[in-house]
Amino acid sequence: MSLGLEHYLVLSAVLFSIGLYGALAKRNAVIILMCIELMLVAVNITLIAFSRYIVPAELTGQIFAIFVIVVAAAEAAVGLAIILAIYRNRQDIDVTKINLMKW
Amino acid sequence: MGLTVAFWALAVVAVLSALGVVLLRNVFRAALSLILCFLTVAGIYVTLSADFLAAIQILVYVGAISVLIILAIMMTRDVHRGSPANRLQIPALVVAVLFLEVLVLAVINTPWQISNTPALTPTTAPLAIKLFGEGGFILPVEIAAVLLLSAIVGAIVLAREK
Numbered sequence: 001m002s003l004g005l006e007h008y009l010v011l012s013a014v015l016f017s018i019g020l021y022g023a024l025a026k027r028n029a030v031i032i033l034m035c036i037e038l039m040l041v042a043v044n045i046t047l048i049a050f051s052r053y054i055v056p057a058e059l060t061g062q063i064f065a066i067f068v069i070v071v072a073a074a075e076a077a078v079g080l081a082i083i084l085a086i087y088r089n090r091q092d093i094d095v096t097k098i099n100l101m102k103w
Numbered sequence: 104m105g106l107t108v109a110f111w112a113l114a115v116v117a118v119l120s121a122l123g124v125v126l127l128r129n130v131f132r133a134a135l136s137l138i139l140c141f142l143t144v145a146g147i148y149v150t151l152s153a154d155f156l157a158a159i160q161i162l163v164y165v166g167a168i169s170v171l172i173i174l175a176i177m178m179t180r181d182v183h184r185g186s187p188a189n190r191l192q193i194p195a196l197v198v199a200v201l202f203l204e205v206l207v208l209a210v211i212n213t214p215w216q217i218s219n220t221p222a223l224t225p226t227t228a229p230l231a232i233k234l235f236g237e238g239g240f241i242l243p244v245e246i247a248a249v250l251l252l253s254a255i256v257g258a259i260v261l262a263r264e265k
Contacts, residue, residue, distance in 0.1 A: 002107065013203055030172065037172075048156060052153070057220050087179045
Protein backbone atom coordinates (compact mmCIF):
# COMPACT_ATOMS: atom_id res chain seq x y z
CA MET A 1 0.00 0.00 0.00
CA SER A 2 1.58 3.25 -1.08
CA LEU A 3 1.36 6.50 0.78
CA GLY A 4 -1.29 8.90 -0.52
CA LEU A 5 -2.77 12.29 0.17
CA GLU A 6 -5.61 10.71 2.15
CA HIS A 7 -3.22 9.32 4.77
CA TYR A 8 -1.93 12.78 5.62
CA LEU A 9 -5.39 14.35 5.55
CA VAL A 10 -6.83 11.72 7.92
CA LEU A 11 -3.82 12.08 10.25
CA SER A 12 -4.29 15.84 10.41
CA ALA A 13 -8.06 15.40 10.92
CA VAL A 14 -7.35 13.13 13.91
CA LEU A 15 -4.87 15.63 15.41
CA PHE A 16 -7.29 18.53 14.81
CA SER A 17 -10.16 16.67 16.49
CA ILE A 18 -8.03 15.85 19.54
CA GLY A 19 -7.09 19.52 19.79
CA LEU A 20 -10.72 20.56 19.35
CA TYR A 21 -11.85 18.26 22.16
CA GLY A 22 -9.12 19.60 24.46
CA ALA A 23 -9.87 23.23 23.65
CA LEU A 24 -13.59 22.72 24.36
CA ALA A 25 -13.40 20.45 27.41
CA LYS A 26 -10.47 21.69 29.51
CA ARG A 27 -10.49 24.23 32.34
CA ASN A 28 -6.80 25.06 32.59
CA ALA A 29 -6.09 28.01 30.26
CA VAL A 30 -2.53 26.81 29.49
CA ILE A 31 -3.88 23.41 28.37
CA ILE A 32 -6.40 25.19 26.12
CA LEU A 33 -3.60 27.18 24.48
CA MET A 34 -1.62 23.95 23.99
CA CYS A 35 -4.62 22.35 22.28
CA ILE A 36 -4.97 25.39 19.99
CA GLU A 37 -1.32 24.98 18.99
CA LEU A 38 -2.09 21.32 18.24
CA MET A 39 -4.94 22.36 15.94
CA LEU A 40 -2.69 24.83 14.10
CA VAL A 41 -0.07 22.12 13.59
CA ALA A 42 -2.74 19.82 12.15
CA VAL A 43 -3.74 22.54 9.68
CA ASN A 44 -0.09 22.88 8.68
CA ILE A 45 0.10 19.16 7.88
CA THR A 46 -2.94 19.57 5.62
CA LEU A 47 -1.46 22.57 3.80
CA ILE A 48 1.88 20.87 3.21
CA ALA A 49 0.24 17.62 2.07
CA PHE A 50 -1.86 19.54 -0.48
CA SER A 51 1.27 21.37 -1.60
CA ARG A 52 3.14 18.07 -2.03
CA TYR A 53 0.41 16.10 -3.81
CA ILE A 54 -1.68 18.63 -5.78
CA VAL A 55 0.83 21.35 -6.85
CA PRO A 56 4.33 19.95 -6.14
CA ALA A 57 6.12 22.55 -8.28
CA GLU A 58 4.35 25.60 -6.81
CA LEU A 59 5.07 25.34 -3.05
CA THR A 60 2.08 27.59 -2.29
CA GLY A 61 0.93 25.40 0.59
CA GLN A 62 4.34 25.60 2.21
CA ILE A 63 4.24 29.41 1.98
CA PHE A 64 0.84 29.39 3.70
CA ALA A 65 2.25 27.05 6.36
CA ILE A 66 5.06 29.55 7.05
CA PHE A 67 2.49 32.30 7.66
CA VAL A 68 0.45 29.98 9.89
CA ILE A 69 3.59 29.36 11.96
CA VAL A 70 4.22 33.12 12.23
CA VAL A 71 0.67 33.77 13.45
CA ALA A 72 0.86 30.79 15.83
CA ALA A 73 4.03 32.17 17.40
CA ALA A 74 2.45 35.60 17.87
CA GLU A 75 -0.71 34.00 19.28
CA ALA A 76 1.27 31.89 21.76
CA ALA A 77 3.23 34.90 23.02
CA VAL A 78 0.19 37.14 23.49
CA GLY A 79 -2.01 34.34 24.86
CA LEU A 80 0.50 33.28 27.49
CA ALA A 81 1.07 36.94 28.46
CA ILE A 82 -2.70 37.32 28.96
CA ILE A 83 -2.74 34.14 31.08
CA LEU A 84 0.10 35.51 33.23
CA ALA A 85 -1.71 38.84 33.67
CA ILE A 86 -4.92 37.06 34.69
CA TYR A 87 -3.00 34.83 37.10
CA ARG A 88 -1.32 37.85 38.66
CA ASN A 89 -4.65 39.55 39.27
CA ARG A 90 -6.81 36.58 40.30
CA GLN A 91 -4.38 33.79 41.37
CA ASP A 92 -6.33 31.39 39.13
CA ILE A 93 -6.33 30.32 35.49
CA ASP A 94 -9.53 28.26 35.54
CA VAL A 95 -11.43 29.52 32.50
CA THR A 96 -14.81 28.61 34.02
CA LYS A 97 -14.14 31.13 36.82
CA ILE A 98 -12.82 33.97 34.64
CA ASN A 99 -16.26 35.46 33.94
CA LEU A 100 -15.67 39.14 34.56
CA MET A 101 -16.96 40.10 31.10
CA LYS A 102 -19.92 37.71 31.17
CA TRP A 103 -23.39 39.18 31.60
CA MET B 104 8.52 1.51 1.24
CA GLY B 105 10.79 3.16 3.81
CA LEU B 106 8.67 6.29 3.50
CA THR B 107 5.53 4.32 4.36
CA VAL B 108 7.12 2.75 7.44
CA ALA B 109 8.40 6.16 8.57
CA PHE B 110 4.97 7.73 8.05
CA TRP B 111 3.14 5.06 10.05
CA ALA B 112 5.64 5.14 12.92
CA LEU B 113 5.52 8.95 13.08
CA ALA B 114 1.74 9.04 12.74
CA VAL B 115 1.20 6.57 15.60
CA VAL B 116 3.58 8.47 17.91
CA ALA B 117 1.98 11.81 16.92
CA VAL B 118 -1.57 10.64 17.65
CA LEU B 119 -0.56 8.96 20.94
CA SER B 120 1.30 12.05 22.16
CA ALA B 121 -1.60 14.29 21.10
CA LEU B 122 -3.91 12.07 23.17
CA GLY B 123 -1.42 12.46 26.00
CA VAL B 124 -1.87 16.24 25.83
CA VAL B 125 -5.59 15.97 26.56
CA LEU B 126 -5.56 12.87 28.80
CA LEU B 127 -2.55 13.32 31.12
CA ARG B 128 -3.47 14.79 34.52
CA ASN B 129 -0.14 16.51 35.14
CA VAL B 130 0.07 19.77 33.17
CA PHE B 131 3.85 19.58 32.85
CA ARG B 132 3.70 16.05 31.42
CA ALA B 133 1.03 17.21 28.98
CA ALA B 134 3.45 19.94 27.82
CA LEU B 135 6.24 17.38 27.33
CA SER B 136 3.81 15.21 25.36
CA LEU B 137 2.98 18.23 23.19
CA ILE B 138 6.69 18.74 22.48
CA LEU B 139 6.99 15.09 21.41
CA CYS B 140 4.00 15.64 19.10
CA PHE B 141 5.69 18.72 17.56
CA LEU B 142 8.87 16.69 16.94
CA THR B 143 7.02 13.86 15.19
CA VAL B 144 5.13 16.40 13.08
CA ALA B 145 8.52 17.76 11.96
CA GLY B 146 9.33 14.19 10.88
CA ILE B 147 6.06 14.05 8.96
CA TYR B 148 7.07 17.25 7.13
CA VAL B 149 10.28 15.44 6.13
CA THR B 150 8.25 12.57 4.65
CA LEU B 151 6.38 15.25 2.63
CA SER B 152 9.82 16.51 1.39
CA ALA B 153 9.33 19.87 3.11
CA ASP B 154 12.83 20.13 4.57
CA PHE B 155 12.81 23.88 5.30
CA LEU B 156 9.49 23.66 7.12
CA ALA B 157 10.71 20.71 9.20
CA ALA B 158 13.63 22.84 10.40
CA ILE B 159 11.30 25.79 11.06
CA GLN B 160 8.92 23.49 12.96
CA ILE B 161 11.73 22.35 15.27
CA LEU B 162 13.10 25.89 15.73
CA VAL B 163 9.80 27.67 16.34
CA TYR B 164 7.58 25.04 17.97
CA VAL B 165 10.04 22.75 19.77
CA GLY B 166 12.48 25.56 20.50
CA ALA B 167 10.40 28.65 21.22
CA ILE B 168 6.72 27.93 21.79
CA SER B 169 7.34 24.96 24.10
CA VAL B 170 9.71 27.08 26.20
CA LEU B 171 6.97 29.74 26.45
CA ILE B 172 4.39 27.11 27.47
CA ILE B 173 6.68 25.56 30.11
CA LEU B 174 7.50 29.06 31.42
CA ALA B 175 3.77 29.80 31.74
CA ILE B 176 3.21 26.47 33.55
CA MET B 177 6.00 27.28 35.99
CA MET B 178 4.72 30.84 36.59
CA THR B 179 1.26 29.46 37.37
CA ARG B 180 2.37 26.41 39.36
CA ASP B 181 0.41 27.40 42.47
CA VAL B 182 -2.65 26.10 40.64
CA HIS B 183 -2.34 22.52 41.86
CA ARG B 184 -5.41 21.10 40.24
CA GLY B 185 -3.85 19.43 37.23
CA SER B 186 -5.85 19.39 34.02
CA PRO B 187 -9.51 18.87 34.95
CA ALA B 188 -12.34 18.84 32.42
CA ASN B 189 -15.24 21.26 32.62
CA ARG B 190 -18.88 20.19 32.56
CA LEU B 191 -18.95 20.27 28.74
CA GLN B 192 -16.72 17.19 28.53
CA ILE B 193 -19.29 14.81 27.00
CA PRO B 194 -20.69 17.35 24.45
CA ALA B 195 -17.13 18.30 23.50
CA LEU B 196 -16.26 14.65 22.94
CA VAL B 197 -19.38 14.18 20.79
CA VAL B 198 -18.61 17.31 18.77
CA ALA B 199 -14.99 16.27 18.22
CA VAL B 200 -15.93 12.72 17.12
CA LEU B 201 -18.66 13.98 14.78
CA PHE B 202 -16.27 16.55 13.30
CA LEU B 203 -13.65 13.85 12.74
CA GLU B 204 -16.24 11.63 11.06
CA VAL B 205 -17.36 14.42 8.71
CA LEU B 206 -13.76 15.26 7.82
CA VAL B 207 -12.78 11.64 7.14
CA LEU B 208 -15.89 11.06 5.00
CA ALA B 209 -15.18 14.23 3.01
CA VAL B 210 -11.53 13.25 2.49
CA ILE B 211 -12.37 9.73 1.36
CA ASN B 212 -15.21 10.72 -0.98
CA THR B 213 -13.44 13.57 -2.76
CA PRO B 214 -11.72 12.76 -6.09
CA TRP B 215 -8.40 14.53 -5.51
CA GLN B 216 -6.48 15.59 -8.62
CA ILE B 217 -3.11 14.11 -7.68
CA SER B 218 -0.21 15.49 -9.67
CA ASN B 219 2.54 13.13 -10.80
CA THR B 220 5.30 15.75 -10.79
CA PRO B 221 8.16 14.75 -8.47
CA ALA B 222 8.55 16.86 -5.35
CA LEU B 223 10.84 19.87 -5.35
CA THR B 224 13.93 19.29 -3.16
CA PRO B 225 15.62 21.14 -1.56
CA THR B 226 12.87 23.68 -0.99
CA THR B 227 14.79 26.51 0.69
CA ALA B 228 15.83 28.43 -2.45
CA PRO B 229 12.44 28.07 -4.26
CA LEU B 230 10.65 29.18 -1.08
CA ALA B 231 12.87 32.26 -0.82
CA ILE B 232 12.21 33.10 -4.49
CA LYS B 233 8.46 32.70 -3.90
CA LEU B 234 8.52 34.83 -0.74
CA PHE B 235 10.82 37.66 -1.81
CA GLY B 236 10.88 37.48 -5.62
CA GLU B 237 8.97 39.32 -8.33
CA GLY B 238 5.20 38.77 -8.07
CA GLY B 239 5.70 36.83 -4.84
CA PHE B 240 4.51 37.19 -1.27
CA ILE B 241 6.58 40.21 -0.23
CA LEU B 242 3.61 42.20 1.11
CA PRO B 243 2.42 39.36 3.41
CA VAL B 244 6.03 38.99 4.63
CA GLU B 245 6.07 42.66 5.64
CA ILE B 246 2.65 42.38 7.28
CA ALA B 247 3.93 39.34 9.20
CA ALA B 248 6.87 41.44 10.42
CA VAL B 249 4.49 44.13 11.68
CA LEU B 250 2.33 41.45 13.34
CA LEU B 251 5.33 39.96 15.13
CA LEU B 252 6.49 43.39 16.33
CA SER B 253 3.04 44.27 17.69
CA ALA B 254 2.78 40.82 19.33
CA ILE B 255 6.14 41.33 21.07
CA VAL B 256 5.18 44.81 22.30
CA GLY B 257 1.73 43.59 23.38
CA ALA B 258 3.15 40.59 25.25
CA ILE B 259 5.66 42.79 27.10
CA VAL B 260 2.96 45.32 28.07
CA LEU B 261 0.59 42.56 29.26
CA ALA B 262 3.13 40.51 31.22
CA ARG B 263 5.06 43.40 32.82
CA GLU B 264 4.90 43.94 36.59
CA LYS B 265 2.98 47.11 37.39
